[in-house]
Structure formats: structure tokens, C-alpha cells
Amino acid sequence: xxxxxxxxxxxxxxxxxxxxxxxxxxxxxxxxxxxxxxxxxxxxxxxxxxxxxxxxxxxxxxxxxxxxxxxxxxxxxxxxxxxxxxxxxxxxxxxxxxxxxxxxxxxxxxxxxxxxxxxxxxxxxxxxx
Numbered sequence: 001x002x003x004x005x006x007x008x009x010x011x012x013x014x015x016x017x018x019x020x021x022x023x024x025x026x027x028x029x030x031x032x033x034x035x036x037x038x039x040x041x042x043x044x045x046x047x048x049x050x051x052x053x054x055x056x057x058x059x060x061x062x063x064x065x066x067x068x069x070x071x072x073x074x075x076x077x078x079x080x081x082x083x084x085x086x087x088x089x090x091x092x093x094x095x096x097x098x099x100x101x102x103x104x105x106x107x108x109x110x111x112x113x114x115x116x117x118x119x120x121x122x123x124x125x126x127x128x129x
């Protein structure tokens with residue numbers, strides 16, 4: 001990870017020159033706090049300044065400038081609690097066979113990561129026509 005603005009500018013410039021189609025609206029510069037000092041660097045790509053942000057979501061994980069993972073942990077705990085609640089109500093249901101319950105839980109466990117990371121969407125689970 002580059003920490004000095006000239007180094008970051010040089011790396012971003014080399015990257016932009018190689019790929020030529022960098023989406024400047026989606027490309028951001030993450031600003032990290034060092035103690036109480038926060039520097040908002042000016043990084044240019046083809047003459048346009050990239051937006052400096054103190055937090056962003058990458059692969060559904062919240063990254064923050066002070067590396068505080070508390071919001072991310074709260075979100076994961078909440079998601080796990082909701083999932084356990086769904087499993088409890090499913091397991092208590094007398095309308096479903098034990099095989100169906102196990103199939104549902106297995107599918108849920110196998111797809112939890114890819115769904116969270118954005119590899120799969122709810123649309124992927126719709127019946128084929």
C-alpha cells in the first residue's frame with residue numbers, strides 16, 4: 001500500500017495509461033488516518049481529480065479510514081441472528097419433510113458466501129423457464 005501522495009499519483013498514472021478506460025466516477029482514493037492527522041490527497045487521472053473517501057464497501061465489506069470494524073461486525077452479527085431465526089422457524093415447521101429441511105440448510109450454507117460477495121443473486125435461484 002502506497003502511503004505518500006506522489007507515489008500514489010505515479011502508480012495511478014501508470015495504471016490509467018495502461019488501461020486507457022479507467023472509470024473515473026467509480027475510482028476513489030481511500031484516505032487513512034494516521035493518529036489524529038488525516039490527509040486528503042489530490043490524485044489526478046487524465047487531469048480529473050479522483051474523489052477521496054473515508055469509507056467504502058468492497059465485496060460487501062465496509063472499509064473505513066480508521067480501520068474500525070465495529071459497524072461491519074454488527075452487520076454480520078445481525079445477519080447471523082436473522083439467519084438463525086429463519087432456520088429455527090424452518091426446523092420447527094411440521095409441513096416440511098426432514099430431507100427438505102436439510103436440503104434447504106445445505107443450500108443456504110453453500111451459497112451464503114457467494115451471495116454475500118455478489119457472485120450470485122436471488123435471480124440465480126429462480127426456476128428455469
